[in-house]
Amino acid sequence: MVNIGPSNWVITLTDAPLLSIAKYEEKLPENLLSLLDRLNGVDENWITENAFLGGWTLAAKSISWADRKKFHEKHGNGLIFSSPEDEWKHTCELLAKTTEYKKPEAEFRLMAQVSLDFHVLSTLWMLEVGHQYDANLTGCAYGNRMRRKLDKGINPLSIGSFEPYLRPFRTWRDEGIAAMRTALAAKKKVVALTADVTAFYHELNPDFMLDDRFNQKMELKLSLEQQKLHNLFIKALKAWAETTPLKKGLPVGLPASALVANVALIDLDRLLEQQVAPLYYGRYVDDILLVMENGAEFQSTIQLWEWLFKRSDEKLGWTDGGKTAIQFNPDYLDGSQIRFTNSKNKVFLLAGETGKTLVDSIAHQIHERASEWRALPNLPRSASDVGTDLVAATQSDGVAADNLRKADALTMRRAGFAIKLRDFEAYERDLPPEAWQAHRHAFFCAFIQHVITLPHFFELATYLPRVVRLATACEDFEKLRKIIRALEHMCRSVEKYCSASIKSCPEESPQEDAAVIERWRRQLLKSVRESVIAAFPPRLSKAGKVSWLNEMEKEETWTDLWPIADFDDQFAPTIKGIQLDQARLFSLDLAHMPFRFIGLPKEMIAQRGVPHRKAVTVLNDVSQLLPSNIVDGVTTLARWIKFNKDLPRGLLFPTRPFNLAELFVLVNEPFAESSQKDIQAVVLALRGFSLSEKMPCFDGRGVLQIPDGETQPKQTIAVSSWKTRLNSWVASVTRTADPDYLDRYARLNRLVNSVISQPKGARYLILPELALPAHWFMRIALKLQGRGISLIAGIEYLHASKGRVRNQVWAALSHDGLGFPSTMIYRQDKQRPALHEEQELQRLAGVELKPDKPWKSPSPPVLQHGHFRFAILVCSELTNIAYRTALRGQVDALFIPEWNQDTETFNALVESAALDIHAYIIQCNDRQFGDSRIRMPHQDNWRRDVLRVKGGIEDYCVTGEIDIHALRQFQSSYRSPRGPFKPVPDGFEINHDRKVLPLAG
Known part of the structure; x- marks a missing residue:
């Protein structure tokens, strides 16, 4: 689009x-x-000229065989091939020996160009x-x-x-x-x-x-x-x-x-x-x-x-x-x-209990399929499992209907393959190519063996460009060449063994089989060529360059497989020529990698598919093309991402514009009142609608107000027990490859999927300090948003200039200020390093921790998320008594992501904080140290831990419920009632905005 x-x-x-x-x-x-x-x-004659009308092309629809039943009755149906290609070849060879049966018919759908x-x-x-x-x-x-x-x-x-x-x-x-x-x-x-x-x-x-x-x-x-x-x-x-x-x-x-x-x-x-x-x-x-x-x-x-x-x-x-x-x-x-x-x-x-059962069965299948789409990708534990999973996803038997109309196996096979392909596209964005090469190569081999074969290809042909882009973006040129060879072989097989037809073509004007198949073949290879250009890496690795020269930059590849007559004269099948075309498409937001990635912080997105900024094409004068309010919004956005002079075409006419969550990352002070007009102008320019006055914004008292639906008296919190290995921490500090990258990614996705799939659901998920790389955060946050779950997580060290690093907690919080569910990103810096943290940062990498945004006041920031008011402190910040004092009476809960070995000291701090702040304390420590919990100021000692977890060899989450309305009712009394909470401490004053009607005696 x-x-x-x-x-x-x-x-x-x-x-x-x-x-x-x-x-x-x-x-x-x-x-x-x-x-x-x-x-x-x-x-008006121009309206009927070919130059205006354009043309048409063909897309694969299906291969049908009218005499299939008759053929199998005579030749038997008990021969089972492991290879779909061998099965097709065997059947076609038998057909070639007789004129008794009609050929399989390859049907094509006419498409406009x-x-x-x-x-x-x-x-x-x-x-x-x-x-x-x-x-x-x-x-x-x-x-x-x-x-x-x-x-x-x-x-x-x-x-x-x-x-x-x-x-x-x-x-x-x-x-x-x-x-x-x-x-x-x-x-x-x-x-x-x-x-x-x-x-x-x-x-x-x-x-x-x-x-x-x-x-x-x-x-x-x-x-x-x-x-x-x-x-x-x-x-x-x-x-x-x-x-x-x-x-x-x-x-x-x-x-x-x-x-x-x-x-x-x-x-x-x-x-x-x-x-x-x-x-x-x-x-x-x-x-x-x-x-x-x-x-x-x-x-x-x-x-x-x-x-x-x-x-x-x-x-x-x-x-x-x-x-x-x-x-x-x-x-x-x-x-x-x-x-x-x-x-x-x-x-x-439908009638009675059997009718209800059938409808429930259909609804269950819908829910199961929707759950698969909602889930994060589940990386197979072994590359050898990839082919098995792909065959299972595309097999003909054992599939269930996911809706009343399309209760057919074909729809299910397409959906199953689409989910697998989506997973591999996610791996491409989230992981360096070398980390998952074995899994990827296994996928391409299975795709060639089980999809680029007849009749299966006609069912899944629409996904070919995406697979080609995946192979190209990851520099798998050997596999790409094999895909192209397999396509050529498959096209020859269609020509040799099938008759051809165009859907809805009148019988009185039949088309020649060879002409139909050739038109389709040329379009197929054009789409491959276009996909290669769109996804070609702007900077090839040394191994990728060698692979391209050995596998793709050969005369027979470009003349035998992709005839020059199909393409314009300007195309040059060299590395430099393709990179120039890729940069051209990227500048117009038409490439595999969205143009907006050039503006996102580098720690948030892999830069493999992003060309140098010098390659970006701009427009100097757009006043005659677009209205002034659109130009103003794009100009502001261009300034945010450091295009200060001219306006990039990819921002003026985006195909995949920045989403709302990403805009909160781009703006220096996204929640300041002074930024609201700029954000409104940018959203109008990018998305075509005006923001309401209910956008997240700091109020006059410095509280971040985040509108989010109706008042909820209770909140459900999922506290994770998640482990980041020490080697991963060292890799983050020293900016080297994480030795646990692949396993860590798979573990994190499994953990988040377990939260998404919980039947009762959670409102918040908290992960420990330094829990995940920044470029994994957005995908996880948006997946959780689909289930109404907000994410609070520690982000790996962000490296800045002059030997400085940031230790930040990011919160992806749901809000409805747009009139529909959306997500905003709040980022909070750890203000000072812990003593041991400071020593290790200096020893390992010679860096020091400095906050990107120091707090404007000595008090920790307070967030009002809907009706729920909370603050966030990062690990050692809990030891600052001034912070705890400032929060007393101000918050319902305090979130504390930690990487903390000194659990005994923090045990006393957490138990004390729950009583002196008089709030729920949600502590989330790394699994290798443990003691993650939700602590409350209950009058009964044995009920003060809402939940508490420690240890284990697998990552997991435990969900607890906090009753913030009951806490506010208790605190709103002039004198503390008898229960259920411990009396408020001496000098406690509840913030006026938290006051509610006290509970009658």
Whole structure:
């Protein structure tokens, strides 16, 4: 997705070639002015010219074999091959010896490759005309809805034209399941129908959007300029269709096509909502889910459909006498074929306890799959397990349905592989390549053996570019060459053993098999080449350079595998040439590594894919391209990340802009009132919305106010027992490679996953002092945010200039100041080193600990997170009696991350602090020393430890609950009541903001 645009709108691109986008964006003003002149001109012939329309390509859909059953009946089904490649080869060799059976059919999906001008025009149409159609859709249409502001007006500055797909999809699915559960709980019989339109985009004629009757129904109000734009856009859609073998349909890959397709089914929505009056009806693009009370006692799919036909005013009916498909045929869709094929429809008859069991089973599978996505990557203990895991994730048997509609094995295999690939992409970001090389090579070998083989590749082809990027970014050029060779071999196998077809292509205009396969092959290798460029390291290691020269920079690689005719003349397949192209893509935020990584602190992100700042391209004058408020916000952001003169293109038109949590890291004083206007300007420029006044900010009394939902009387704290080995500590001090890197990463992910998966959940997770590297923090924090868990963790030493290091605790705290759940990052320095810490830092590395941000007052900072008020002290800071005195009456709890061997001394300090501060003390020490606990000032001595842990050979968490409301009730009395807490100490005064109504006697 790429954002480019003039002063009042934003364009969204999907599936456009990266190098084409780069070429267009590098001359953006000229290209936009040229298009504007054509739009305003009298001549409209340009709209049907190939230069504007672009072209089309093919993507692998599936390999089917009509005679499979017949073949296996004769040749048997008991021969089992360990190698999918051997199984395919054996079957094809048997087929080649006879003409009795049809060849397997390789089916391809036609995809649009329209020009960038077409993308610009279509987005302009969406923002000027299309949003009016979208506004007519009711809430039952969940997918592909345009982004809007709170007042329901269109948001021209949003990232992308449509709402993110995941939340609407989950809402569509979950509300359907909830409707079934509610009805079954009321002892009703339920019938649920799921169906989708066959080849929806390919069979839709956009002429209906020029139909006066339809537009009157939509209450469309267009100016003369908008009417002209509307006519040009529909004309372009039809002209593009004529350039394809299908001679019909919408361009798949053009975002505006999704809006056109959504609106085409508006009468279906109205019919099912108003005439059927179901318990629930929802549509996600072309997938429908209908839940009704089964009062008619339906016994078959046909009965249900015919019952619906009678209430459809003849808009629904059978397509033929065989009753194999259903046609939706409203008066405005002449020339379109909107069909629901019976073989893909499902009807669920649910009643009583068995109905509840089935719905619960589906909901359980949804939860299990969602849990896999929520979890951090689980690195296999041995590289030998990688292939086994990949085969298990992509196997055909033993998979369970994760929703009502797509209860098929293919969907599960894709999801399983996607999760594994996501894990390996996380390893690439979090770990140095040499640390996990064996695991990665095992993954590539399994990918070649089990995925780049027929028929499996057609099911998982969409993931190929990501695997190629992974291999390139990690300098695995030997494996990359093997992947390319395997692709070439697979393409030849398709050509030799398969017939070819294009989905929805009319029978009267068949395409030659060889031409279809060759077009697909060329597109496949183009995507490989583009992925290599996007992910190519700006600085190759010595071994990586040798590997590239030996494996990739050979004439046969570039001529036999990737014909020069496929590429532009400027491309040079040399290390320097590819690095120049990678830097070009990076500057435009089109490379594998997001452009924003150049601005994040180096300790937070690996710099392997980030070119030198000198390679970044900038724009000098953007006043004619973007509105002033956007330019102001980007200018502020550029200043934050040390681009002080010109504005980088990657900031002006980002594809993956800074998230809110990262912005809190970039700003020097993110919570000062003086910074709020700058943050608001940057968020508007990057994200397209204005911040509310509820953003985290220090109040007049120096308390950091963090709005976060409703008042919670109790808080649940997960206290970790986590071990950082001494060698890891030394490596951090001396800035050398951590010998425990891989095992430590795997242990940490397992620990966090155990917290995420806890059935009752925790509100906070605390890790010890110096617990993890800074570049692991953000990924973990955002994962925990998805479960509503805030993270407080000690960060490894951050090295600054002049022999100084920082010892910081970072807190990723949830907040709802944006109107939706988000995360802010708070960073607090240890103000002075412990005595032994100071000595060891000097002895090992000659460095000294100095805080990046010394406290502005002698008192520790206080945080008000929602209703919960707490402070953080780092290990030896607890020994400072002035800090403890300053916190008395000010906080509900005190968090203390520690790396502390002197547990006996700290035992006395913690027990004393709980009584004299009169608050909950949450102490988290490294596991090798132990004594992590939650201590409270309870009147009964034996109840003062809410939890306490020590020792063990595995990392783990223990969860405890603290009742801050009960503590405040106790402290708000003029005289301490009899219980349940110890009386407040002499001189104790509760802060006014913590006072609540005391408990009656």
